[in-house]
Amino acid sequence: xxxxxxKTFLKKDKRVAVLTGAGISAESGVPTFRGEDGLWKKFxxxxxxxxxAFISNPQLVWEWYEYRRKLISEVKPNPxxxxxxxxxxxxxxxxxxxxxxxxxxxxxxxxxxxxxxxNIKRNKCISCDKRFEEIELTSxxxxxxxxxxxxxxxxxxxxxxxxxxxxxxxxxxLSSKCDIFFSIGTSAVVYPAASLPLIAKKAGAYLVEVxxxxxxxxxxxxxVFLGKAGEIMPEIAGFIKDKD
Ligand code: BJW
Ligand code: ZN
Numbered sequence: 001x002x003x004x005x006x007k008t009f010l011k012k013d014k015r016v017a018v019l020t021g022a023g024i025s026a027e028s029g030v031p032t033f034r035g036e037d038g039l040w041k042k043f044x045x046x047x048x049x050x051x052x053a054f055i056s057n058p059q060l061v062w063e064w065y066e067y068r069r070k071l072i073s074e075v076k077p078n079p080x081x082x083x084x085x086x087x088x089x090x091x092x093x094x095x096x097x098x099x100x101x102x103x104x105x106x107x108x109x110x111x112x113x114x115x116x117x118x119n120i121k122r123n124k125c126i127s128c129d130k131r132f133e134e135i136e137l138t139s140x141x142x143x144x145x146x147x148x149x150x151x152x153x154x155x156x157x158x159x160x161x162x163x164x165x166x167x168x169x170x171x172x173x174l175s176s177k178c179d180i181f182f183s184i185g186t187s188a189v190v191y192p193a194a195s196l197p198l199i200a201k202k203a204g205a206y207l208v209e210v211x212x213x214x215x216x217x218x219x220x221x222x223x224v225f226l227g228k229a230g231e232i233m234p235e236i237a238g239f240i241k242d243k244d
Pocket of ligand 1: 020021022023026028032033034035045049099100101109117134156157158159160161162165184185186188189190191192210211212213215227228229230
């Protein structure tokens with residue numbers, strides 16, 4: 001379990017930043033993007049998650065998102081999500097940054113989650129940028145159209161698109177000012193999110209990785225937990241609780 005060094009970082013006054021990726025939701029039943037179990041193996045994310053893909057085949061991309069929305073609406077947070085929600089109450093400074101668009105951290109009770117890649121429940125018009133909640137879209141057209149005539153797309157960040165400025169700026173700041181940084185369930189290959197653990201490490205943070213397998217980041221991490229986030233995160237949160 002947690003090394004003696006890690007235990008010294010699990011103190012109230014330490015500043016904690018956490019980056020999560022698709023692997024944290026895998027045990028809830030949400031497929032990851034890459035790797036053996038990636039449901040989207042049929043399609044590479046780079047083939048569907050781009051504006052060009054949407055323009056060339058809006059129906060296919062919209063259907064992919066509709067399928068995922070339905071799946072996400074039917075799943076629940078798992079022990080890893082709940083452990084992070086619990087941990088936020090322990091530290092004076094605890095910030096959760098996610099690449100996920102599934103909203104499961106919020107469902108588990110995490111507050112002020114920084115969403116780097118948007119949220120699958122929201123949509124926006126490609127022409128006038130008007131935002132729509134999923135439930136507002138009643139049209140059977142796929143994809144639906146805005147009143148201005150523009151196509152409506154999911155409000156997520158595709159390859160080649162800028163991340164929401166406020167989210168990435170805040171994430172940079174938190175990463176450069178934390179004492180301990182957790183990278184959980186991410187292959188750490190998609191930038192700029194993948195640069196956050198590197199920023200933290202460079203600024204002197206203790207870097208902890210939790211993943212089923214080694215990643216591009218592992219050689220830089222101070223501690224690597226190989227295994228399921230749903231099993232490892234409750235142990236880490238449990239250790240914090242047991243201390244009190
Ligand atoms: C478990 C587990 C369990 C499983 N427990 N672990 C060349 C070099 C560098 C950068 C670039 C480059 N060419 C292009 C770029 C930029 C590009 C990029 O990084 N590409 C790389 C792939 C090379 N980035 C961008 O384009 C970004 N924008 C940008 O850079 O803007 C500036 C710019 C603008 C214009 C021109 C150029 C630059 C935007 C990136 C947007 C990513 N969007 C997606 C889709 C979101 C919407 C949707 O959901 O549909 O985000 S792609 C997809 O990947 C999604 C994810 O958030 C993201 C990261 O994936 P993640 O979360 O890491 O998942 P996986 O599946 O990869 O990994 C899961 C991990 O979990 C695995 O390691 C498992 O082992 C593990 N695991 N079960 C613990 N139970
Ligand atoms: Zn519009």
